[in-house]
Amino acid sequence: MNGGMVIIGAGECGGRAALALRDLGYAGPVTLIGDEPHLPYERPPLSKDAMVADAPAVKAIAGEADLADKAITHLRPVTVASVDRAAKLVKLADGSELAYEKLLFATGSTPRKLPMPGLGRRCVYLRTFDDALAIRRHLRPQSRIAVVGGGFIGLELAASARRLGADVAVIEAQPRILMRGVPAEIAAVVHAAHEAHGAKILCGAGIAAIDDDGQKVQLTLADGRVIDADLAVIGIGAEPNTRLAEAAGLRIENGIAVDAMLHTADPAIFAAGDCCSFPLAVYGGRRVRLEAWRNAQEQGALAARNMLGHEEPVSAVPWFWSDQYELTMQIAGLSDEANSSIRRDIGENAFILFHLAGDGRLVAASGIGPDTAVARDIRLAEMLIAKGARLAPAALASPEVKLKRLLAG
Amino acid sequence: MSEWIEACGADDVDEEDVIRFDHAGHTFAIYRSPDDEYFATDGLCTHEQVHLSGGLVIDDIIECPKHNGRFNYKTGEAKGAPVCVNLKTYPVKVEGGKVLIQVG
Known part of the structure; x- marks a missing residue:
């Protein structure tokens, strides 16, 4: 049954792709498969405005009525079990199958796990709205929040936690925060802002041990210092979600490898957003993978055009932003x-x-x-x-x- | 009831640029197009309430400084993700070197 355009992943990228297919006049079936219970939503507010809101709500990319108007079938929460490229079928975890004419992997990324023992219920990651709600419950005056990793997500979360009055310690293994992609001169301004707002920033701080008893967590640093917290939020990067594509025999190279038109080697299959690596023309075709909202948005729309045969290459310059205080x-x-x-x-x-x-x-x-x-x-x-x-x-x-x-x- | 209010001097806005104008608890954005016409819209982006006056004007388009939502400032039309709600526009006239907008 079905056929038409199938999109695996209903985040910014997949959601934008589905909407773009309709904006471009595509009239066949469009199926968007998401593994979360929510409408497609914007993730950037999760560490920022949604985290400090009295009643956090998803900021939907498209409402139920929009999806119905545009005849976009949004399956949720549904997990994909496998992709059969020979038969052009997506097999769902419940045993049902979905035929496709063109398939888009917009599977996003997953927080990198801290590779050490001792983590329990009080050691969490932030990726989804439900993750954000679970963290939000612990942010209040005098609650003690340890943030592991001084990257964008960890620092934004730290700023939100301070706004709600929590005690915050950011633990960064590198000699400074924001080592990846942010110049030292700018990282220094961010560091100073956190200190001015009362967050502790500990750089060059490796973690030797974690003891999480389900009620609180103790982090012992390599230099012997001990951080006691009610909750540890771990933000040490993200890994592309490539499992399905890899199992389907597609090439993986720091993400699902696609060409400048977001094609995989299978002419019926595309990948876009956080999950893919692609050649970036502006830097002579250097292969990159970007974890960024605007990239997800633009590549979702570009994938839709190219699924309809437009054959346009990625031309965008990468763009990132962060709000803290x-x-x-x-x-x-x-x-x-x-x-x-x-x-x-x-x-x-x-x-x-x-x-x-x-x-x-x-x-x-x-x-x-x-x-x-x-x-x-x-x-x-x-x-x-x-x-x-x-x-x-x-x-x-x-x-x-x-x-x-x-x-x- | 509608009324004309003075928003700024005609020279206060550069060509192909935008400034902010606040009046009676409301924020507006006043534009001067590359062909030297004046326009006015609500001052806040319909996506996340960001002041459009910090954004970039190119031809007929104002781009939100925060998340790059684009509008045609002459018509208020939202020009694609992440914005989907149009921007309200206001009539504008220039008299005696002053830019006036009609509100209410």
Whole structure:
């Protein structure tokens, strides 16, 4: 039965793909398979606004009525058991089968597990709305929250926990927070903001032992310090969900390997979002995998176009953001492509680092400041990066030189 | 009852740019297009209540500074994910070097 377009994964990427298929005029069956009980929803608020709300609610990408209007069948909560590529069938855990004409893996990623013994009920991860609700119940004045990992999710959660009055300690094994993808100069601003708001940040702090008795958890650091907490939230990265694709014989290379059009080697199967690795044209086809909301959104829409035969390559510049306290960080591009940086101050409390490759090309820009202070210039930088612009360092450094003018030039 | 209120001076907005204007507890965004016309919309993005005045104007489009939702500021039309609700627009006229918008 069925046929048409089947999407495995009903998060940002899968949800956007389903909506885009209809926006593009596709009239056949569209089936969206999600393993959560909720409507497709936005994940970014889970560590931020939803975490501090009095009554957290899912921020749905599409409501029941939208899905019904667009004749999108949303199966939930449903687990996929396997994909039979020869028969073009998706086999569900309940034994039923779903035929497909084109299949999209939008299976997302799963929090990386802390590989040590001693974890129990008071050691949790944050990925889903239900995870967020479970954490939310522990955030109140004087509750003690240990955050393992000083990356985006851990730090956002730490900021939300402080807003609700909890005692917070962030434990980071690396010498500084935000080691992956964020320049030290910006990480230092974030670090200072956490300390100013009363969160403890412990860097270079390996964990030697965890003792979780189901009511509280004790973390013993390698240097002998002991952190007692009511809850430990672990945010040490994410792994792509590739199990189904791998079992179906598709190539895995830090995610489901796809080409620039998001095709796998099977012409009927595509992958998009957190679960896939793809060649990024703006950096000469370097293969990357991105865990980012906008990427999930854009690749979901692009996969829909290409499932309908548009054959458009990924052209976007990666873009990331984080909100912590009153600060917003925005990053366009991948700064590890660069070997020098130029700083532009925007007012007193905000700045952008422009990251240049050896040949002078602008390859990334990282900004931080209150509210949306850096947003416009980061957006313009993104367009300059897409153009492969080579710009005079003096112009980049000077706030008087408008980036919009450089873009036109 | 509708009334015309003075939002800003015509020179307060650069070409292809936007500024914020608050009046009677409401926030507006005032735009000047690349062809030197003026427009007004509600000041907050319909996705997450972010001030659009921090966003980038390119041609007919204002892009939200937070999550890149796009609107046509001349018509208020939402131009795709993550925004799906249109932006309310207001009539605008320029008189004596002042930008006036009609509210209410």
